[in-house]
Amino acid sequence: MKTAILIPARYASSRYPGKPLASLRQADGTAKTLIQMTWEAAQRVPGTHAIHVCTDDERIRAAAEDFGASVLMTSSEARNGTERCAEALDQIDADLVVNLQGDAPLTPPWFIEALIERMAQDPGAQVATPVLRCDRQTYEMFTEDRRNGRVGGTTAVFDRDLRGLYFSKEVIPYIDPGKLPDPIPVFHHVGVYAYRPAALRNYITWPEGVLEQREGLEQLRFLENGAPVACVEVDARGRVFWELNNPADVARIEAVLGAA
Template sequence: MNTVILIPARYASTRYPGKPLVELKGCQGTAKTLIQRSIEAARRVPGVSGVFVTTDDDRIADACAGFGVGVLMTSPECRNGTERCAEAAAQLYEPDLVINFQGDALLTPPGFVTALIDHMDANPNTDVATPAMRQRASEVRVLQAEEAQGRVGGTSVVTANDGRALYFSKKLIPYLPKGALDGELSPVRLHIGIYAYRPSALATYVATPISDLEQLEGLEQLRFLAAGIPVDVVEVDTPPFTLRELNNPEDVEPIEAALAAAGLE
């Protein structure tokens, strides 16, 4: 398949303005911007036709010029990364598969993306797929504490027996009764914010109105579910380090700790 990776990045983040250009230190103390680290992570994925950053901001485009990556400029009217990917994909020559490698996915193991590509290749009728992994009980407790303080630390997903998503939420789901966190791995599956789309699914997405749930949760993937487009959830192995997204300034320190644990410079 002709597979392209798109990295949507916007400067005007509500929770953390300018975060693509925030510097993060690696295991040896070298500071690199978030967008540079995300580009490096995307380039570790084998077998793709190209990696592009898609943005509406000249500051991000100028920064990317130094990394030798293609930049696809999109409208500031794009409301989320999926809409930005849809607009950017239209500038490319007939990709078979579009990977949305979100701009804060710097810790994503390349195997997560390979698992998505393999799933889409083996299931030609699947329009959208995204990965998820079981979360350690200790990490869930950290997220519970952050949730109690009003901070968002991740997105969880629940699925049907066939692996299709039933719901995504910024709250921890499902409900955890007493004893649910007694083991090393919890019942909570952390949604990894990467997507594989057929171009036809992107066209349907941009033609579909925003749903109430998408607005309330602030989760773009809920529009697919509201439109009746199944989203396959591909189970991936939990890595030995903690996966974190850069959503708040408080996330910098744990992300730098994860970069050190992963041995990423």
């Protein structure tokens, strides 16, 4: 199964313009851009046959090519990473497409390996995405963002067969603050996707749905059109996982990198 990792990256983010080119300090005191760190995370995934940055922005293209990345140019019409991956289909040869979004440099390789394995085991699965049970620290980061009016990470709820029921920027399910159970029944949705090419081609024929527009979450378009999304539970193995959603997240990620 030929697997291509695509890293969609746009400059014109509404919450964080220029985010892919944001610089993060490393443990050794040097700095790397977010897009370079994400590219390096993709390089650590075994068994893939191609890795490409997908963008419509010449600044991102130049920066990516400067550190040795392959770049596929896509249109400025792509409204999210899934649409950008769909646009890139005609430029690649792949049986499976992994969307590693350019704001998740802390994504461990085994998260992506688990997705690839899930898709290999079930030829009928069209879309898969990882979910990670929140530990207390991650849950507190979610609730801190909401208290401060920040749009942060995404949570997921799913059925007994791990089919996605809903994804939200709110913290779901609701938990009484005075009765926080252990383990915490909140799952962090990791913004990585594995798609069959047919699923991507279907996706771009569907209009944006109401829920997708309200939440700003691209994966809801699949659910709104009756296309199941397989959730794959992953284990952080003691590492902290967080995406760069807002400028405030730079310090959080640098702390994980040991640079703070």
